[in-house]
Amino acid sequence: MVNLPIEFAERMKRLLGEEYEAFLQSYDSTPSRALTVNTNKISVENFRDIFPQKTTPIPYAEEGLYFEGEERLGRTPLHHAGAFYLQEPSAMIPVAAAQIPSDAVALDLCAAPGGKSIMLAKRLKNGCLVSNEINLSRAKILYSNIERMGLKNVAVTNNAPKDFAKYKQTFDVILVDAPCSGEGMFRKDEDAVRMWSEASVRGCAQRQTEILDSIVDCLKPGGLIIYSTCTFSQEENEGVVTGFLGKYPDFVLEKPTDEVIKITAESKDSPYMRRAYPHTCGGEGQFVALLRKSGERMPSRLIDVKTASAKTVSAFLKSIDLEIKYKMDGDRAETGIPLDLRGLRVVANGVYLGNTEKNFFKPSHHFFTAYGGNMKNKFLLNIGDTEKYLRGEELICDNNNGYCAVICEGLTLGGGKVSEGRLKNLYPKGLRNFK
Numbered sequence: 001m002v003n004l005p006i007e008f009a010e011r012m013k014r015l016l017g018e019e020y021e022a023f024l025q026s027y028d029s030t031p032s033r034a035l036t037v038n039t040n041k042i043s044v045e046n047f048r049d050i051f052p053q054k055t056t057p058i059p060y061a062e063e064g065l066y067f068e069g070e071e072r073l074g075r076t077p078l079h080h081a082g083a084f085y086l087q088e089p090s091a092m093i094p095v096a097a098a099q100i101p102s103d104a105v106a107l108d109l110c111a112a113p114g115g116k117s118i119m120l121a122k123r124l125k126n127g128c129l130v131s132n133e134i135n136l137s138r139a140k141i142l143y144s145n146i147e148r149m150g151l152k153n154v155a156v157t158n159n160a161p162k163d164f165a166k167y168k169q170t171f172d173v174i175l176v177d178a179p180c181s182g183e184g185m186f187r188k189d190e191d192a193v194r195m196w197s198e199a200s201v202r203g204c205a206q207r208q209t210e211i212l213d214s215i216v217d218c219l220k221p222g223g224l225i226i227y228s229t230c231t232f233s234q235e236e237n238e239g240v241v242t243g244f245l246g247k248y249p250d251f252v253l254e255k256p257t258d259e260v261i262k263i264t265a266e267s268k269d270s271p272y273m274r275r276a277y278p279h280t281c282g283g284e285g286q287f288v289a290l291l292r293k294s295g296e297r298m299p300s301r302l303i304d305v306k307t308a309s310a311k312t313v314s315a316f317l318k319s320i321d322l323e324i325k326y327k328m329d330g331d332r333a334e335t336g337i338p339l340d341l342r343g344l345r346v347v348a349n350g351v352y353l354g355n356t357e358k359n360f361f362k363p364s365h366h367f368f369t370a371y372g373g374n375m376k377n378k379f380l381l382n383i384g385d386t387e388k389y390l391r392g393e394e395l396i397c398d399n400n401n402g403y404c405a406v407i408c409e410g411l412t413l414g415g416g417k418v419s420e421g422r423l424k425n426l427y428p429k430g431l432r433n434f435k
């Protein structure tokens with residue numbers, strides 16, 4: 001049983017009235033397990049076939065599934081291959097709530113560890129995403145998730161919100177999944193309970209207001225800010241949104257999708273500000289408000305990704321019949337997204353393809369997760385070899401010499417280099433946690 005702070009319990013009683021008992025009882029139940037399927041790699045149907053009778057669709061998120069089973073999903077080859085991302089179900093609400101144009105240029109301002117960026121990037125079939133995280137070690141985790149999913153249209157940056165000041169009228173969509181007092185995490189995270197105080201709620205509300213102020217000019221006319229938190233306090237939710245609308249009269253609240261409306265409660269302040277509670281939504285808790293800026297949507301100021309031809313990179317790509325535009329940053333080759341990111345601290349811009357080293361090119365793990373499926377030289381693993389590969393062991397194989405994609409159940413796990421019947425394992429050392 002979670003030991004709730006007394007002031008928090010009093011606040012929730014006032015907020016929920018008769019529903020408070022049901023809310024309280026939710027702390028005695030086990031949180032739902034859920035995931036989003038990486039539909040760039042596998043369809044939801046095919047994923048469900050792998051786990052018969054263990055998954056149930058989440059009605060508001062097209063790629064979301066509840067999962068009932070004891071499997072340690074994070075340790076499965078499918079997880080290593082980026083087939084899915086483990087995500088608390090109500091955390092899927094903010095992206096699912098919005099209609100996102102497939103050619104949008106988007107910014108996810110507070111993005112780590114990345115669940116919402118992954119959902120967003122998949123919706124941007126012809127668009128791109130700047131996925132930003134202020135904390136460097138969290139930004140690295142964010143990139144590792146983007147890399148595992150093999151996403152091609154994302155740049156990961158490590159900046160404070162104010163660093164985006166020069167990107168005036170640049171983004172069609174800005175997601176602000178704001179740092180908050182985390183009341184919706186109390187069932188799962190004892191630290192969130194310990195750190196909670198009324199003063200911290202007020203501090204968070206102040207910081208959320210500052211974060212929104214610092215990026216409001218980055219939105220294009222006609223653009224959308226998705227504001228979300230995983231907390232219940234009115235100060236951090238309705239308070240911040242109402243203050244924002246008072247300050248910026250060219251914004252109005254937009255109605256979320258019907259599916260999200262169905263599973264959320266309307267806020268006392270507006271039917272378009274939506275609240276999800278653990279006793280009603282099958283998840284931990286979330287708040288979302290969609291803030292639409294007036295005006296006609298204007299075209300994006302996209303740049304041409306400058307192409308460069310480093311001999312070794314081009315020779316490598318030619319040898320595997322892949323035509324990819326890329327640019328060089330020192331010895332580093334990357335595809336880039338069509339935005340000028342100068343002035344930002346960039347962790348990765350598009351797909352980091354690899355490094356040139358003296359007279360040769362060494363492809364990166366991201367190269368294999370993004371383009372491995374396009375390679376002709378594929379090494380298909382059986383179950384035993386899959387475990388060995390994920391442990392970083394060398395394998396026997398009869399593929400052609402050279403780089404190859406290493407495939408498990410049709411999905412690329414990573415890469416390898418074949419030489420005379422042996423596969424040198426290129427699975428990154430930091431990811432070799434397969435027991």
Ligand SMILES: C[S@@+](CC[C@H](N)C(=O)[O-])C[C@H]1O[C@@H](n2cnc3c(N)ncnc32)[C@H](O)[C@@H]1O
Binds near residue numbers: 161
């Ligand atoms: C709720 S979490 C984001 C979760 C993420 N959107 C996801 O779906 O995985 C909030 C993030 O905001 C970051 N953050 C903390 N202080 C911040 C600030 N002052 N400005 C911007 N981001 C901040 C935190 O490091 C944290 O990663």
